[in-house]
Amino acid sequence: MPEQDILTTQRVERLIAGDRSVMAELYDAYSAALFGVVMRIVKVQAVAEDILQETFMRVWTKRASYADAKGTLFTWMLNIARNMAIDHLRSAAVRTTEIQDEASTVGMEEVGSDGSLMMETVDLASFVERLPNEQQEIIDLVFFKGFTHQEIADERGIPLGTVKSRLRLAMNSLRTIYGVSL
Amino acid sequence: MTHDELRQSGLLELYVANACTAEERLMVERAAKSDPQIQRELDEIALSIEAYAQERAIAPPAALRTSFLEHFDNAVPVEKPKTAAPAVGRISTVTYLRAASIGIIIGLLPSLYLYYERADLVRERDAAQTQLAAAQERTSVIAQRASDLKTSFDKVVSENFKRITLPAVAKNDVASATVFWNASTKEVLIDARNLPHLPTANDYQLWAIVDGAPVDLGVIDISNSDAVLHAMKVIDSPAMFAITVEPKGGSVSPTLSAIKVAGKVG
Numbered sequence: 457m458p459e460q461d462i463l464t465t466q467r468v469e470r471l472i473a474g475d476r477s478v479m480a481e482l483y484d485a486y487s488a489a490l491f492g493v494v495m496r497i498v499k500v501q502a503v504a505e506d507i508l509q510e511t512f513m514r515v516w517t518k519r520a521s522y523a524d525a526k527g528t529l530f531t532w533m534l535n536i537a538r539n540m541a542i543d544h545l546r547s548a549a550v551r552t553t554e555i556q557d558e559a560s561t562v563g564m565e566e567v568g569s570d571g572s573l574m575m576e577t578v579d580l581a582s583f584v585e586r587l588p589n590e591q592q593e594i595i596d597l598v599f600f601k602g603f604t605h606q607e608i609a610d611e612r613g614i615p616l617g618t619v620k621s622r623l624r625l626a627m628n629s630l631r632t633i634y635g636v637s638l
Numbered sequence: 639m640t641h642d643e644l645r646q647s648g649l650l651e652l653y654v655a656n657a658c659t660a661e662e663r664l665m666v667e668r669a670a671k672s673d674p675q676i677q678r679e680l681d682e683i684a685l686s687i688e689a690y691a692q693e694r695a696i697a698p699p700a701a702l703r704t705s706f707l708e709h710f711d712n713a714v715p716v717e718k719p720k721t722a723a724p725a726v727g728r729i730s731t732v733t734y735l736r737a738a739s740i741g742i743i744i745g746l747l748p749s750l751y752l753y754y755e756r757a758d759l760v761r762e763r764d765a766a767q768t769q770l771a772a773a774q775e776r777t778s779v780i781a782q783r784a785s786d787l788k789t790s791f792d793k794v795v796s797e798n799f800k801r802i803t804l805p806a807v808a809k810n811d812v813a814s815a816t817v818f819w820n821a822s823t824k825e826v827l828i829d830a831r832n833l834p835h836l837p838t839a840n841d842y843q844l845w846a847i848v849d850g851a852p853v854d855l856g857v858i859d860i861s862n863s864d865a866v867l868h869a870m871k872v873i874d875s876p877a878m879f880a881i882t883v884e885p886k887g888g889s890v891s892p893t894l895s896a897i898k899v900a901g902k903v904g
Contacts, residue, residue, distance in 0.1 A: 479710055483703060488695035489688070495696050508698055509706045516714060526667060527654060528684040534691065535656040599655045599687050605648060620648035627651055630686040 460528055468529055471519045483512055486530060490537045493600045497541035507544060511537040534599070542602050587633065591626030598623060639665070641673050650676070654683045790827065790867040798822050802879055804901035815899050817844075817879045824872040830858050831866065833898065836883065842898065843888045846876035855879075857888040878902045 460468070467485075470478040490511060494504045514536050522532055597603045605623070609616040644650065644666070652658040653666040670677040793799055804815040813834055818827040826844070833842055844855040855870040858881070880900035882892045 476710075476714065476716070480707060483706060487703070488697045489691040491698040492694045492696040493691055496694075505698060505702050509702065509709060512706055513710065513713060516710065526670075527656075528681070528688065530688040530691070531654055531656075531684045534687070539656075595687075595690065598651060598657060600691070602655065602657055604657050605652065620646075623648045623651050624646065627683055627686065630690055631682055634686055634689040 464529055468522065471515070471529075472522065474519075476516075479512065479516060482515065482533075486533055487512070489530070490533060493534060494537050494541045496596065497538065497601055498544055503544060504541075507537065507540050511540060514540075538600060538602050587626070587629050590622060591629055594619070594622050595626050595630065641669055641676055644669055644676065645679055650679055651683055654680060654687065787866060793820070793825075793827060794818055794867070799825075799827070800903065802901050802903050804879055804881060804899040806899050807897050811898075813899055815881055817901070818867070819873070819876065819879075819903065824874055826855055826870040826873055827867040828858060828870055829867055830860050830881075833858075833860065833881070835860075839886055840883050841886055841888055842881050843884045843892065844870050845880045845882065845892050846873040847878035847880065848873065848876055850877075852880070852892050854888070854890070857884075876903050 467478050467481060471482070487508060491504060491508050494507050494511075495501065498504050498507065511533065515533055518536070522529070527535075594608065597608055598605075603611075605616055605619045608614075609619045612619075639647065649658060649662055649666060653663060658666070666676070666680070670680055794801075798820050799818045800821060802817040802819060804817060806813045812832075814832045816829040818829075819825070826846075828844060830842060836842065842858040842860065844858055845852040846855050847853075853873060853876075855873060858868055858870070859865075860868075878900060880892070881898045882889075882894070883896040883898055884893060
């Protein structure tokens with residue numbers, strides 16, 4: 457398991473030990489971040505709410521498998537939520553046009569064609585200003601929508617190498633922005 | 639792939655996103671285990687993503703929190719944390735057993751596949767052998783027939799064979815037969831292809847008239863439609879040949895009223 461802060465480490469221990477009181481804390485700590493991810497995938501609030509609730513149910517029922525997940529608690533939960541959201545899309549048979557939709561949706565919702573910001577939240581504005589749109593998009597596709605490099609390259613018609621270097625650049629930007637350096 | 643190349647490949651990001659293959663996953667985990675730098679890189683990616691997601695968070699409706707906790711309480715019966723551990727163990731055991739049985743089934747799949755494939759191949763081989771045997775039999779039949787025809791042809795064209803035509807006795811009957819008689823060897827061959835088919839209760843029988851008396855030359859086997867010429871009994875000095883319709887198996891003396899065709903040796 458990776459290094460995590462003390463509070464997270466304690467929560468993980470309580471979760472694995474079957475301490476049910478940890479669930480309210482996990483919900484308070486992560487529900488908004490996960491809901492943001494799920495909403496961007498399924499785009500329908502009622503569906504996103506169901507998926508969020510089911511995500512936390514699975515966090516509980518699958519807690520024994522976290523030890524093998526080898527990621528942070530959040531990325532483990534993120535993958536659960538994302539996979540459920542993607543499964544929903546697949547079952548709704550709309551997955552095939554997802555990237556194309558994504559191109560227009562992200563562009564229109566968050567950044568206008570003239571580059572002006574159409575902010576979801578006030579906080580987001582400062583963030584978006586710091587991260588180029590194409591880098592933000594590739595992080596969304598990989599981490600929040602579960603696309604592989606190859607899928608992005610195929611759907612977007614850009615070389616695989618460009619996908620990788622763009623993702624790499626985006627990650628470096630993120631780390632600089634958040635000052636994450638262990 | 640060196641660890642530096644691994645960092646540049648974007649694979650670490652995919653690993654954190656849980657979007658790489660099992661093989662790539664193993665490679666990354668091996669690298670992370672041997673190189674703390676790789677593990678640190680993975681942690682940094684994960685924490686960046688978490689910070690990014692937190693910044694883009696969308697607060698769910700407040701009622702959803704109450705709804706989830708109620709749902710959780712109903713779905714998960716209250717039990718003491720201490721008893722929760724064995725429960726996990728039980729679940730794990732079942733899970734492992736299930737995984738093991740699935741593993742066994744998956745492990746057997748190639749064998750099953752090979753078994754059925756082999757069974758298919760055996761069936762195909764047997765079918766091919768049957769076809770080959772049938773073809774060989776047809777070939778030998780055809781070779782035998784060609785050999786018979788050549789023998790017949792050789793005899794018919796040799797000067798020693800005399801050709802005697804046997805026209806129908808009845809008026810307007812188109813039936814006929816041709817006898818080939820060898821004056822030196824006394825052999826008798828008959829071409830009976832122009833005789834009409836008989837009821838199964840009857841046979842055609844060939845007679846030679848020698849010194850005014852009929853001599854039996856045998857029943858003509860016309861069941862073998864491939865044969866052109868049939869070898870009959872030898873006869874010394876026939877004056878005439880005649881064919882009668884007789885009961886199955888032939889008669890000792892001809893039924894004169896049933897003479898079908900007849901011809902004098904010229």
